[in-house]
Amino acid sequence: MTKRTITTNDLYSFNYSGSPRFSPNGSHIVYVVTTTSKEKNGYASSLYLSHKQQRSIALTRPYADKNVRDHSPFWSKDGKWIYFLSDRVKNQQVWRIASSGGEAEKVTTFEHSVQHFALSNDGHKLVCQLSIPLEKETDNDDVTIVTQLRYLANGTGIILKSPQLFLLNLTKPNEKAKALTMACERLHSAIFSTDDNAIFYCKGKSNPEKHDYLYSLYEYDLLTDQENKLYDGKGSIYNLQPSPNGQYVAFCGHDDDEVSPQNNGIWLYSLTNRTCSCITHEEKYSIGQYISTDARFDKGNPDFVWNANSDSLTYLVTVHGGTSLRTVDLYGRISSNYESPDEVITSFDRVGSAFTFIAETHTTIGDLYFLKDRHKSQLSCHNKTLFDQLMISEPKAFHYKSEDDWEIDGWIIFPPLLEKSKKVPVVLEIHGGPASAYGNTFSHEFQCLAAEGYAVVYTNPRGSQGRGSEFTAACYGDWGKKDRLDILNGLDYALEHFSWCDREKLFVTGGSYGGFMTNTIIGQTSRFTAAVTQRCISNLYSFFGTSDIGYYFGSRELGNVDLWEDEEQIMSFSPIRYAKQVTTPACIIHSEEDYRCPIEQAEQWYVALKRLGVETRFVRIKGENHELSRSGKPKNRISRLHEIINWFNRYS
DSSP: OOOEEOOGGGGGGOEEEEEEEEOTTSSEEEEEEEEEETTTTEEEEEEEEEETTSOOEESSOOOSSSOOBEEEEEEOTTSSEEEEEEOSSSSOEEEEEETTOOOOEEOOOOSSOEEEEEEOTTSSEEEEEEEEEOOOSOSOTTOOOOOSSOOEETTTEEOOEEEEEEEEETTOTTSOOEEOSOTTOOEEEEEEOTTSSEEEEEEEOSSTTTSOSOEEEEEEETTTTEEEEEEOOSBOEEEEEEOTTSSEEEEEEOSSBSSOOSOOEEEEEETTTOOEEESOTTOOSOBSOOBOOSSOOOOOOOSEEEOTTSSEEEEEEEETTEEEEEEEETTOOEEEEEEETTSEEEEEEEETTEEEEEEEETTEEEEEEEEETTEEEEOOOTTHHHHTTEEOOOOEEEEEEOGGGOEEEEEEEOOTTOOTTSOEEEEEEEOSTTTOBOOSSOOHHHHHHHHTTOEEEEEEOTTOSSSOHHHHHTTTTOTTTHHHHHHHHHHHHHHHHOTTEEEEEEEEEEETHHHHHHHHHHTTOOOOSEEEEESOOSOHHHHHHHSSSHHHHHHHHTTSOOTTTOHHHHHHHOGGGGGGGOOSOEEEEEETTOTTTTHHHHHHHHHHHHHTTOOEEEEEETTOOTTHHHHSOHHHHHHHHHHHHHHHHHHO
C-alpha cells in the first residue's frame, strides 16, 4: 500500500479509547471509544467490551441523528451489569446495560443532569451528584447577579449551578431520591464505604472567601443521617477510594494550598485511628498522568487502585516523557510494576496480578492493553486502518543541560519525506501549564506541521511535570526568565546537533502558558521569522481579575505577589510591557469563550502590535473555550490547524 502524509482532515477519522474497567472477576474489560463526526461536527462515545484474549465488541453504538456520549462505566459487584453516564435522552442520566449485551435501560430520571455517580457494593443504591440551578435573585433573565468571589469557570461561564448529592434506592423505584447535602455547597468524588453504611465525599470550606477554596474529607453516615468532617483539607484532595477491608479512605493530593509545585501523593485516612498521612513520601514524582496531546478523549480512571488484601495500592506516575505503574505498601515501600518510558499510559485498572490500560506512543493514538506476568498484549486497534495509510514521523529524543545545570528533555520531529540535502524550517512548540509536559504521545498538530515540511522542536523546561517537585517549582516567581532560556537552549541544541535545520527560518508557537511564553520570546528576540500565539496571556495584572483562576493561580505562580503591593513586579512578567520590542509577524488565535485566559488578553496584544506596526492577524473562534485544541468542535479544530500552518507557510 502506498502511504501518504497526514492531513488536518484526518482528525475526522481518529478513534480515542479510554476509561478501562475490569469486571470483578477480571475476565472482561469495559472501556470507552470516542469517534469524531464530520456531519454532526462533534463527538460520540460508545462502550466496548473486551475479553482478555478476544476482539473487542461494541456494547452501545452511536446514534445516527445526534452526538451521544456514553462514558464513565462502572461494574456491579456481581458482574452482571455495567452502569454508565449518557446524554442520549434530554440530559445526562445514569443508564445500565447487561454485560451479556442487549439494550441499555435508563436508571435515573432526575430533572437535572447527573455529573457523577457511584454504585453501592450490594448494587441496591446509587449516590448521584447533580448540577442544580442556583436560586435567582431576579426574575429578569437579562440580569445576572454575582455575589461570590469565584463566579466564573472555563467551559461554563458564569456559575449558575451547584453540585448536590442525592441517594437513590434501586430496590424501591417509586421512592423519591433523598437529598444528602444542601444546595450551594461545593463537593465532588462521592463514593460508598466498603460496608455501604456511609458515603465519603469532598466538600468545600463553609466560608471559602475568608479561609480558602480547599476541600475537606466528609462522611455521610446512612445509619444516623449525620454528616461528619473526617479530615480538614490543607491542599488538593481528589480520587477517594475506601480500602476493601473498610479500614481506610485513600485519596490523592497534597497539603500545600490550592496551587502548588508539591507532588500529588497518596494519602490514607484511618477510619480506626482518625489520622491522616501521606504514604508516598519516598516517591520522587507526582501521582498521575500530566503529558498533554491534542489526540485524546480519555476521561480517565482514578490514579490509583487498592489491591484486594488492602495492604498496598498501585498508582500511575509521570516520569520524564513517559509513565510508570508502581505499587506502594502501607509503610511507604515502593516497587515497580511496569515501566513505560516509550509510551504514555492515560488510565488503568488492576485485578489481582493483571493490569489493563490505555497506552499511547509517538506514532499511535491510545488503545487498550492487557498486562500479566510482564507479558503485554494489545486488545484493540481502533486506528489501524487509518494509520496503515499514513507516513507518521518518529520523533528523536534528546537531552541537554540548561541554566543552573538542569537536565531538560526534548524531542524533534522531521518531515516524513526529509531531504537532508535541503535545509528544513523549524517550528518551536511550547506547552501550557506550566506544570504540564510533552512526552511519548502522538500529536496531530506536530505531525501536520512535519507533513508540511517543518521540523518540530519541543521540550519540557523547568516548571514542567516529570522531573520531581523541585523541578516543577523552579519557574515559580521566574516566569519568562530561566524557563524561557531552557526553551531557547533546547532549540539551540537541536540546531547544533541536526545540521539540516534551517537557522534562518525559525517559527514559534504555544498555547496558554505556551502563548504567554511565545509573546515573551518575540518581545525579547527578533530571531523568529513568524509566531502564532494561542489562548495567550499578555498582561498578568489584568489576568488576575478576568481569568477564572487569575488571582490565586497568578499570585502563587509569580512568587506570592499581590495586586496592590506588587504591581510593578507583576507587570515585569507581562509580555505587554515589552511589546515595543516586537518585530516578529504574529498570528493570534483565541477562543471567544475562553475564561481561563480571557480573550481580552489577546485583544490587548493585538491592539498593541497593530499600533506598533507589527504585521498581525487576529483569529477569533466563536463557541469555544480554553480546550479548543483538545476537544473543540472538529471543524473549529481544523480551522485552527489551518491558521497555524498557513501563517508559517506565508513566511517560510
